[in-house]
Amino acid sequence: MRILIIEDDTDTAAYVSKGLCENGYRVDVANNGREGLVQAIGEDYDLAIVDRMLPELDGLSIVETLRKADRDTPIIFLSALGGVNDRVKGLRSGGDDYLVKPFAFSELLARVEALLRRPATRVVETNLRVADLEMDLLARQVIRAGQTIELQPREFRLLEYLMRNAGRVVTRTMLLENVWDYHFDPQTNVIDVHISRLRQKIDKDFEQTLLHTVRGAGYSLREPG
């Protein structure tokens, strides 16, 4: 998987590219907007991480140009501009996600991974499966090892999101945005309690744990082994 980073701050670029390389991605870095656009159009990347404020050509224009050129490379904006307006502007210009600086690398990685597998989810799925945990999206039923598990509607959505992103780290913010559909900072560990409730239902009575807490990052639902 090839990722292009367009970022003028060399420290941030190095930090992000080091992290992504360690996770098995091939990374190119462009240090200004014009160079970045040329690279993004000339080569075929699976994803681009674009800073909003860049010398020569700003991030919004790069993405707009790319979209006009019919490039649907997934794009994550990185920006110090964290207002709701800025976020909306970024997404309207054609960005797929928006991350405010400073950010945790785990958050960025989680979002990169979520975006990279998105095309697959565009196919309508009616069944999700992780190990012996099965989810029937039409009947809205969850079964683990042949045992039906009763879930509240929100727990169902939470589990669905975790299963769609199985094997990857999902952050608390991602859960709030995608499961609860609100963009806000909880003051306490509200999400953790939801997760532990869900864990009670899907993991407690079974030998193998599927839902893991990743310290300092979030959660991950994955097959054992």
Added chain:
Amino acid sequence: MSPVPRTDSSATFYNRRLFHSRIFRLTVIYLCLFTASVLGLLGFIYWSATESVTRQIDSTINAEITGLAEQFNQRGLIGLVQAIERRAGKAGTSRGLYILADESFEPIAGNLSRWPDEAPDTEGWVTFRLEYPDDSGGSTNFGRARIFDLGQRFHLMVGHDIEERSRIAASIRGTLIWSVVIAIGVSLIGGILMSRSLLSQIDTINETSREIMAGDLTRRIPIGKHGDEIDEVASNLNAMLDQIERLLAGMSQISDNIAHDLRTPISRLRTGLESALIGRADPEDYRDAISGAIEEADNILKTFNALLSIAQAEAGATEAQFEYVDLKALLRDVGELYEPLADEQGIQLKLELGANSSLKGDRNLLFQAVANLTDNALKFSTTDSCVTLTLRDEVQDEGISQHAEIIVTDQGPGIPAGDRDRVLERFHRLEASRSTPGNGLGLSLVSAVAKLHGGALRLEDNAPGLRATLSLPFS
């Protein structure tokens, strides 16, 4: 009154400013208008007074001519001459002028020594110079008279000394000139005095402003006792300065608090990293230190984000993103999000959604606000108590609901009445709550969000506990 050049340059400067002052210019404009109207008025009086005197003289002369012509018709030349002599005899007091002459204009009777040289107009009126002999004053006056022909042989002229008219005209002219002179003088002096007093008031304001700009924020403009418009300006400026001073004090309070509330976790972060560095190189210890550092950094970021959200809500920057928000659904979502947390703490979280309110607002910020209130309520509640989220319409005039009210109540320790305003300030945490988690920004953000939506946050006693009411207007 042009400014006299003086060696004292500040006095010259002051005078120049005086003459350039607005009030002085207004005075001069007013003075010109006033003078023009006085001139017009007196001119009219002058014209109408002289005209009426002239008309009076003319009608007297006409009456006398008619009388004398009658005498001539009835009693012939002798009777006419007698009548003229009789009237001319009294002429010393009445100032009547009479002369009867033959066809070659030689005088026959009357009190004029000769027929005047001046030519009459078409109606026979003539104005001529009169010279009185020395024994009766020796003055030179003007006479106005009418010439009347008796048949072809005699010319009769009856007239009047118009000295009277000239005297009236002269006295009116004098009044006119003096009035104008006095008016101009008084107005000029008044204008200068008014400009001076106004200028000195404005100078006070300017001086105070300069002192404030120089850094002394406690200075205020002295306010006069008349309550006039300058005093009003001064008191408004003072109110503005009070507000600025309050804001600045608030800002320095905030930066103190930022210094405290961010410096503490940052130094904790630093200490943790440093002690890991000088400790023994055990990978497990490193891991612990690093995750501790990350947690600390996350807390700092959280505080930072909360500050940014407050600043944004206060600046009203998100108003363009307002959309219709279903408050009932929003409260249900908050309730659903916090129910497991409450359950875990043994607290009952009750929802009382009485109204179907929706209003234009920022969905995420409203959610954040209600979540913060709920968060607080849960944080300060004890086991087996109850936290209630209520939504209701506050119905006022004529049954039209004006406000949606979101009420969050708990049965915890509450907030003492005297502290309720202060807890809305950024970073303010009551001493009693220093040990509980949180950054002291929760209620400030709720208050900022309420203000962004034109509403308010009220904190009241729930006896026991706290009752927080987020009141949001529909329009």
